[in-house]
Amino acid sequence: MPIRPLPDTLINQIAAGEVVERPASVVKELVENALDAGATRVDIDLEEGGIRLIRIRDDGGGIPPEELPLAISRHATSKIASLDDLEAVATLGFRGEALPSIASVSRFMLASRPRDAEHGAALHVDGGRVGEIVPKAHAPGTTVEVRELFYNVPARRKFLRAERTELGHIEEWLRSLALARPDVELRVSHNGKPSRRYRAGDLDAAARLGETLGEDFARSALRIDHSGAGLRLHGWIAQPHYSRASADQQYLYVNGRAVRDRSVAHAVKLAYQDVLYHGRQPAYVLFLELDPTRVDVNVHPAKHEVRFRDARLIHDFVFRTLQEALAQTRAGVETGVAASAMPGQAPMGWQPSASAAPSPLDNGAGARPFVPWTPAPQPLGLRVDEAAGAYAALYGEPGNSSGASAMPVLPRQDMALPEAQGEVPPLGYAIAQLHGIYILAENAEGLVVVDMHAAHERIGYERLKTAHDGIGLRAQPLLVPLSLAVGERDADVAERESETLVQLGFEVTRSGPQTLAVRSVPALLAHADPEALLRDVLADLREHGATRRVAAARDELLSTMACHGAVRANRRLTIPEMNALLRDMEATERSGQCNHGRPTWARFSLGEIDRWFLRGR
Template identity: 75%
Template sequence: MSIRQLPDTLINQIAAGEVVERPASVVKELVENALDAGATRVDVDLEEGGVRLVRIRDDGGGMAPGDLPLAVSRHATSKIASLDDLEAVATLGFRGEALPSIASVSRLRIVSRRAADEHGAALAVDGGRVGEVTPKPHPQGTTVEVRDLFFNVPARRKFLRAERTELGHIEEWLRSLALARPDVELRVSHNGKPARRYRGGGALFSDERLHETLGAEFAKHALRVEHEGAGLRLHGWIAQPAYSRASADQQYLYVNGRAIRDRSVAHAVRQAYADVLYHGRQPAYVLFLELDPHRVDVNVHPAKHEVRFRDARLVHDFVYRSLHDALAGTRAGLQQAPAQAPGTQPAFAAGAGAGGAVSWQPSARDQSGLALRVEEARAGYAALYGAPGTGGPGAPAGAVATPMPAHDDAAPPPLGYALAQLHGIYILSQCADGLVVVDMHAAHERIGYEKLKAAHDSEGLRTQPLLVPQTVAVSEREAEVAERESATLAELGFEVTRAGPQSLLLRAVPALLAEGDTEALLRDVLADLREHGASRRVAGARDELLSTMACHGAVRANRRLTVPEMNALLRQMEETERSGQCNHGRPTWARFGLSEIDRWFMRGR
């Protein structure tokens, strides 16, 4: 077959295949155009999950009548005028492909008016056939109506899912947008009925917007992140490890305000959580990364879902370090002030320190009644159970109770003071607002683990030369990475030289891991360096070994502890980084508020 020029209709439908996947794609492109036009309110009207109708109305700047035919022409845009503009895109849309692509596979109608115009103008496009511009009454702004998506491409329409599924994709994208643009009011209706409304006029860190998009539980466990350096700024929320997910359904990343997916950043987040998250669980986060537009290329994906960073390694390390340090501040008993629903008062107030450090503040009720409660508990336990550690004649099986020590301070520390040991496994402690239960083995395991890491880090990463250098067979790409990243490998404890096109000579390995499978570890490190420009494989393997050592050194179940020993463990937990979880990601403690305990026994009813 000879080479021929494709007709415009087929060109537009090929482009539509890249841009328009489903009704949610249409909503995304049209709403982004509205935001670029300066809209402060956007109405989204849908029928049959967007398949029958998508109508987007905005109060933005509008378009001149003569611009309407250009708006549905390929590669016609008001946002790019030069190569410099393309290299520093600051708008959500810029290619000029969305409207012509959508128009080629639907029945599209645009009505728009600028503030200075006497009336609006309308243009209809039916399956790519452009009509005439006609006068039309319209308030300032633009309305784009898309009917019968894929009516002229039956093969594409067959791949659409059920109405509820397609609507779900639209709602998820709008939720993502609402998180990033709380200043814009979004109103959604489906099949003629109001479905959702996001109020506008809010600030970026709006507690109300966080509640209405991701729910009270995420807001309750959210840690505020704010870090800046090397021309990068990362801010937003990450969920505490206790709030983990079975899937990655609450992971939102924005680069210069654009919602994107990036494997390198996702990898950095997973690495930051690696030490505190239970196996198989997913972290939840809403993160905004800001940098010079010249340092990120947004023109790498037809639907603008992905970007390419000019300094990918720097971005990866910056995100990892920022989140790693924030999570290090999640000490047991101290938690970030949850994002409160309007009218409520947080029980914990965030401090100004780095890493989400906070100060504990007792309520007025706690301050007034705490001393009396402590003294009553002390006297009661002394009478019931006798001397410390004996259990007393009336003590229930499996419980070791001891009198509470006298304390002069009106407010106890965050984890309170130990009351008893339950079944040789848990420490029961009275805190200002109720009861704290601590898994003593898990808690001691984390304390020992962090001490081992600190001790090892202070000595530096020592290497151990191999008695006989080891030849490692690798792919040519891996050999090139090893040659290029020899300095990085040396920092990780490997002395590696290239021995041939597909072979390496390993002369030294990290001393702590010398007895393990260092060849497999080296391959994993090379794979990370090739994929992400960075690797924590060595640190991860080291941490796994230290974690095992800490586990064996931690207090075991059924070991009876005295009150001073229990209190010493509680104080160490409050001072140890990441002490809210054990080395395997399990929680080390739980708090039960006095009001919750009152409900158990129906007090006050």
């Protein structure tokens, strides 16, 4: 068969296969065009989940009549004119492919009126066949109608799902947009009935989060705002006790564009790994801002993905920012954006404590530069001269250097605070012990219940980590070097990242194109499987440019030690011992969850308790 050019209609239909996956893809492209045109209100009318009709109306700048044919021409756009514009593009759309692709697989109508024009005009396209421009009465702005999607491509149409499923995809994308653009009003109707409205205006964070992700998320959300190295990360992350079975509440925006990025998702997962129950997923709404020239948005036809120029820096920035934020979620601290606050108070949440000049991307909202995370000093600090001594001090009886005591050391009883007049600490004062498992305490709001084993486990775990961080990762030389067969890519990584591996306790040299010689391993993990650990480390360095495998393996071992050393059920504690444990919880990082992600405490307000007994009715 001879080589010949394809017809324009077929070219557009092929492009539609990349841009238009389902009705939600059409809604995304058309609404993004409306936002790029400066719209402050967008109406979305749907029929049969968008399969029968999608109508998008906006109050944006509009299109002059003579430019309507250009709007449905391939690679015609007002948003870029040069390669420099493409490298620094700030609009949501820029390719000039969406409208011609959509018009080639539907019965399409484009009507518009510029704000300074006396009347509007319309253009009809039927399966790629362009009609004539005709006058049309129209308010300032643009309307796009897409009827009978894929009517002329039956092979694609049969892959569409049920009406409810397709509508669900549209609603999910609109939810994502509402989180990013609270300044735009979105009105949705389905089959002639209003179904959703996102109001525009100065909504507070709790209201916006509540109407999109639910009140539970808003009550559990921790505010993030951190800047440095030309980067800014802000938004909300859910506290660990609010976790999900799936990744259905994970929203990432890069310069205002909703995207999926494996590197950032990996960084978030690492930040949560010490506080989440096994198999659970974190929930978050995060906005990453950086110089547009440092990110390539032109790597995916539907613009779902981006490529960072400094992927390793961004991965580390996100990880350390969230890790430090989660470390500050101590027991007894209210952090949800929906928590009650007095008028004029700043929103509750986490911000870095270090002060410095704002970054070039700082918008004046009080974001601060990035400071590398270091373990916070514990009020009940340990001597870290020797690991064995630290472990014995935590879990051994006095004078027992082996640390193999059957009875774990409890918090110091002299830490118990007297029940004097004045401000009551967040976890209050102990009043009793329930079934040898729970501590009951009274605070200013009501009743606090603490799982004493889970709480003591977290306290011991954090102390062990602090002690070990003071000592550092020691390497243990192998008597006989280990020869490890790897792929050529992993061998290249090992050679390139040799200094990183040394910092992790591995001394590795390349002995062949696909062979490594391992001469030392982390001392604490010498009895584990160093070969499997090194393979995982190399895979992380190749995939994400960073690794936490060694630290995670170390933490798993320390977690086990803390679990065995924590106070057991049915151990009777004195009131001073219980109060000492409460004060330690208030001072310990991540003390709201045990090492396995389970909550360590719960609070019941006096109002809740009154409702149990129908008081005041």
